[in-house]
Amino acid sequence: MSAPENLTDLYTGELQDLWSANDQMAKVLKKMSSKVSDEKLKDMLTKSQAGIAEHTDVLKTLLEKSDENVKKEHCKGMEGLVAEAIxxxxxxxxxxxxxxxxxxxxxxxRMTHYGIAGFGTAASYAGTLGLKDAVKALDKATKExxxxxxxxTKLAETTVNIDAKVE
Known part of the structure; x- marks a missing residue:
């Protein structure tokens, strides 16, 4: 990506980065879910993969609406988080x-917090640019x-961490 020249460039760059981040996170979640013992955790990781796919579709749609090339920009931030996860x-x-x-x-x-920050930032940019539908879609994704x-956090504090303490 070339240097951004305005807020629209920042907005589309954020969408492209998030698309890459989502793809990377989805791949590592699939690997991690095969190692899980707790059924609720396994179920949540499966649901998260479906949510990531939905959020990626949102990103692609928003890029199409912004008249940008519908492409992702490799996310080095998520690359580091994925490497740590592996x-x-x-x-x-x-x-x-x-x-x-x-x-x-x-x-x-850790990976989710990257997504919260990125989707929240993109929503803020969209709001300033007057892209009401984009704000609505990005806010919904951020909340999810x-x-x-x-x-x-609840799962960790009520069962998983307690079970890990005993082990």
Missing amino acids: KHTTEEAPEKGPVLDAVIIAQYQ IYGGDEYM
Whole structure:
């Protein structure tokens, strides 16, 4: 991506970055979900993959409406988060069980926080640009991502971390 010249460039660049971030996160969630012991966590990771796909469709639609090339821009931020997730859930991870589940939740939340920041930023740009439909779609996605993050916190605090403490 070339240097942004205005807020529209920042907005479309954010959408392209988020598309890449979503693709990267979806791939690593698929890998991590195969290692999960807790059924509620496994279910949430599956639901999250479907949510990521929906949010990616939103990003593509918004790019189409902005008359930009519908393409993604490689997200180096998510690349780093994904590398950490892989490292902590495969290379330096317990084989299976509650401790690994706790690690997976932590890595999921790190990646999710990137999404919350990105979608929130894109919504703010869209608002300033007067793109009401885009704001509505991006705010909805942000709330859904935040809801997933809150659910993971609840799951960690009520079962997974407690089970990991016992192990």
